[in-house]
Amino acid sequence: MAIHSKNEALMCKVFPSSLGFVVMRWFNGLKANSKDSYRQLTQAFGSRFVTNSITPQSLSALLSLSMHDGETLKAYLGRYWGVYNEVEGNFGDVTISTFKNGLPTRHGLRKSLTGKPATSVRQLMDWIDKYKRVEEDQLQGRGQEKTIP
Incomplete structure (x- = not known):
């Protein structure tokens, strides 16, 4: 430069x-x-x-995340990836399990990830995208508008 x-x-x-x-x-x-x-x-x-330097999050920040009652998968994803991107280090396996464990036990994506675990964060993201599209289609079918974060 x-x-x-x-x-x-x-x-x-x-x-x-x-x-x-x-x-x-x-x-x-x-x-x-x-x-x-x-x-x-x-x-x-x-x-x-410079004046407000951002301190990296610890791995425990991911461990404490969970999907709230009534929260959409899209909203949970936004919170999860926001924290994930601030965690220092590479924790692929932990990322997959913390995301899955943060989903409600009845959630279809959690059931799917339990039956056939994702082997990489990229694969996890692909599966999440599929479930997110299904959720958005269901919301549109009920006449609810999609919210844009």
């Missing part, structure tokens, strides 16, 4: 490539055209992340 430091437009485009997941969520949440220069962008970044 030092080579292109005079080209602000390029600097703004390259900036996101250096961000981790949590910071990328912040970046994607910025309103379009809310920053007029690279300097404004880096100042906003600094005020959000």
